[in-house]
Amino acid sequence: MNKRIVQFLSHTILILGVLLMVVPIWIAFASSTHENVTILKEGMQWGLGDQLVRNYNEVLNQKGGFSQEITATRMFINSFIMAFGIASIKVIISSMSAYAIVYFRFKLAVPLFWLIFITLLVPLEVRILPSYQVVSDLNLTNSYTGLILPLVASATATFFFRQFYKSVPDELLEAAKLDGANSWKFFIDFLVPLSKTMIAAMFIFMFVYGYSQYLWPLIMTTDEKYWTVVMGMKIIFQESYEGGNLPRVAERFAYIILSMIPPILVVVFLQRWFIKGLIQTEK
Amino acid sequence: MSFLELKNITKVYPNGTKAINETSLNIEYGEFMVFVGPSGCGKSTLLRMIAGLEDITEGEIDLDGKTINKIDPSERDVAMVFQNYALYPHMNVYKNLSYGLKNRGESKENIDNKVKEVAELLEIKEYLQRKPAQLSGGQRQRVAMGRAIVRNPKVFLFDEPLSNLDAKLRGQVRIEIKKLQQSMNVTSVFVTHDQVEAMTLGDRLAVINNGVIEQLGTPIEVYEKPASKFVGEFIGSPQMNFVNGAINNNNFESSSFKLNKDLNIDNASVVLGFRAEDLNLKEEGEISLTIDIIEKLGSDSIIYGRDKDGQSICYKESGNTKLEVGEIINISLDVDAVHIFDEKTGKRLN
Numbered sequence: 001m002n003k004r005i006v007q008f009l010s011h012t013i014l015i016l017g018v019l020l021m022v023v024p025i026w027i028a029f030a031s032s033t034h035e036n037v038t039i040l041k042e043g044m045q046w047g048l049g050d051q052l053v054r055n056y057n058e059v060l061n062q063k064g065g066f067s068q069e070i071t072a073t074r075m076f077i078n079s080f081i082m083a084f085g086i087a088s089i090k091v092i093i094s095s096m097s098a099y100a101i102v103y104f105r106f107k108l109a110v111p112l113f114w115l116i117f118i119t120l121l122v123p124l125e126v127r128i129l130p131s132y133q134v135v136s137d138l139n140l141t142n143s144y145t146g147l148i149l150p151l152v153a154s155a156t157a158t159f160f161f162r163q164f165y166k167s168v169p170d171e172l173l174e175a176a177k178l179d180g181a182n183s184w185k186f187f188i189d190f191l192v193p194l195s196k197t198m199i200a201a202m203f204i205f206m207f208v209y210g211y212s213q214y215l216w217p218l219i220m221t222t223d224e225k226y227w228t229v230v231m232g233m234k235i236i237f238q239e240s241y242e243g244g245n246l247p248r249v250a251e252r253f254a255y256i257i258l259s260m261i262p263p264i265l266v267v268v269f270l271q272r273w274f275i276k277g278l279i280q281t282e283k
Numbered sequence: 284m285s286f287l288e289l290k291n292i293t294k295v296y297p298n299g300t301k302a303i304n305e306t307s308l309n310i311e312y313g314e315f316m317v318f319v320g321p322s323g324c325g326k327s328t329l330l331r332m333i334a335g336l337e338d339i340t341e342g343e344i345d346l347d348g349k350t351i352n353k354i355d356p357s358e359r360d361v362a363m364v365f366q367n368y369a370l371y372p373h374m375n376v377y378k379n380l381s382y383g384l385k386n387r388g389e390s391k392e393n394i395d396n397k398v399k400e401v402a403e404l405l406e407i408k409e410y411l412q413r414k415p416a417q418l419s420g421g422q423r424q425r426v427a428m429g430r431a432i433v434r435n436p437k438v439f440l441f442d443e444p445l446s447n448l449d450a451k452l453r454g455q456v457r458i459e460i461k462k463l464q465q466s467m468n469v470t471s472v473f474v475t476h477d478q479v480e481a482m483t484l485g486d487r488l489a490v491i492n493n494g495v496i497e498q499l500g501t502p503i504e505v506y507e508k509p510a511s512k513f514v515g516e517f518i519g520s521p522q523m524n525f526v527n528g529a530i531n532n533n534n535f536e537s538s539s540f541k542l543n544k545d546l547n548i549d550n551a552s553v554v555l556g557f558r559a560e561d562l563n564l565k566e567e568g569e570i571s572l573t574i575d576i577i578e579k580l581g582s583d584s585i586i587y588g589r590d591k592d593g594q595s596i597c598y599k600e601s602g603n604t605k606l607e608v609g610e611i612i613n614i615s616l617d618v619d620a621v622h623i624f625d626e627k628t629g630k631r632l633n
């Protein structure tokens with residue numbers, strides 16, 4: 001009896017939690033399938049409308065921006081390149097720097113690690129002017145390199161990899177040494193496969209971090225070709241406000257829904273590795 | 284010249300700890316050498332220096348006529364079995380066995396043949412596709428052995444490989460290791476703190492204490508003629524009995540009894556050592572013992588008691604004893620089997 005109540009309560013809480021997450025997304029999706037007029041007259045919609053194909057087609061293919069040169073598709077590609085670049089380079093750099101710190105006991109390894117760690121206190125937003133100065137001096141404004149490079153150093157990921165490597169038993173390194181593995185091979189044949197669930201997790205976090213960057217691309221790009229999704233959310237379909245037309249609310253909802261897809265895909269794809277890591281104890 | 288020679292090896296850790304102090308040792312081809320000693324005595328350090336996992340502060344190690352001090356571990360042609368096996372957790376058994384061969388650049392068929400051969404020998408053929416996590420302790424042990432054998436090394440190094448197995452399996456694997464080593468005739472160095480393993484496996488033992496080899500010899504030599512009080516105490520179960528006393532006119536005298544044997548030693552303060560099995564129950568025995576505890580093992584009985592001075596002494600009887608706790612018995616000592624050690628240095632005097 002008692003058990004039943006506990007079960008009922010915990011399920012209720014869980015279901016409420018799910019609703020809390022899902023309902024806003026549903027409303028956004030449902031609203032994106034109506035005409036602008038309907039939304040402006042009746043507010044946001046719970047049910048589906050009949051404008052799905054038209055709205056999404058509009059979003060993906062209509063050119064926007066000040067000079068009408070950029071489409072949403074282009075912005076998705078830009079964002080994807082930026083987020084993918086940031087996430088993969090971050091993972092590579094931080095796993096390697098953690099490897100250096102843990103396994104090569106060079107002088108100053110510990111102070112260096114803490115120096116890296118301290119950079120957590122100085123996020124991009126704090127150092128945005130000097131960063132801009134550097135990137136602009138290097139002529140990297142309006143380029144993917146410029147979008148990606150200033151964001152690739154990661155103290156968080158370095159820290160997590162360091163903690164993981166420290167938990168790898170020394171005997172493994174010694175056995176590998178006797179088996180003729182040099183330091184490069186030990187990294188590739190042992191640490192990378194052992195930390196692959198870790199790599200997947202880091203990649204997801206960093207991808208979402210890169211994908212949701214707003215301020216940096218906004219400052220960095222003057223050329224509409226390099227606009228990203230999150231910037232676009234503010235800018236695209238806005239021009240119609242100033243004209244006499246209706247605000248294009250439905251299209252913006254469609255745009256928001258589409259912008260969620262890439263991070264979701266990354267999570268879904270890498271989740272398999274997550275779960276694998278949870279059921280198999282490989283250490 | 285011996286196959287494996289350690290010449291005046293010293294190891295000092297960066298923090299100043301001296302783990303090994305000017306140790307020299309020659310190991311012959313095909314010999315099974317056991318390093319035995321309490322934990323922290325330096326036996327593992329010595330083994331790891333042979334493997335190349337630990338730098339040598341001073342001295343020289345020669346293997347097969349070549350100085351190997353500066354040679355990379357993988358090129359020394361030694362294989363090691365680790366205490367926790369150190370199997371590669373993300374690789375299956377086949378890959379665990381073949382990884383070293385692959386790094387040496389051997390051909391695929393060659394690797395395949397060798398791995399299959401070793402798998403056959405160790406009866407792990409069915410497990411080749413499994414990961415280490417899916418194996419039992421004994422199976423993992425075999426894989427660890429296999430990884431060493433497959434490389435066909437000049438020397439096997441064992442770092443307490445049996446300590447993670449349960450008692451029954453330990454006995455079995457011990458015999459298997461001995462058999463394998465004999466049939467393959469590979470020079471082996473085995474580190475252990477377990478004196479039963481040391482006695483049963485080794486052709487020779489090196490009893491190590493505080494970074495120094497206290498005694499080097501065959502198991503029986505070490506058992507019958509321990510070179511120091513430490514060796515006598517460490518080797519043999521139950522532990523050797525010790526009674527403090529002095530030599531007066533070539534005779535041993537303690538506060539509670541006297542030995543009637545000409546020992547031919549100068550007068551000195553000494554410690555008399557004798558093993559539990561060198562005592563006999565006798566009416567006129569020189570030691571009288573109040574029994575505290577009796578352990579009946581089936582084949583033997585071990586009787587723990589105190590003499591008149593409260594010195595605890597242990598006596599072993601074969602079969603099931605009829606003695607009882609609290610009883611006072613007289614025992615006599617086999618005077619030919621006593622060990623006399625210097626009280627200060629602990630060195631053997633007779």
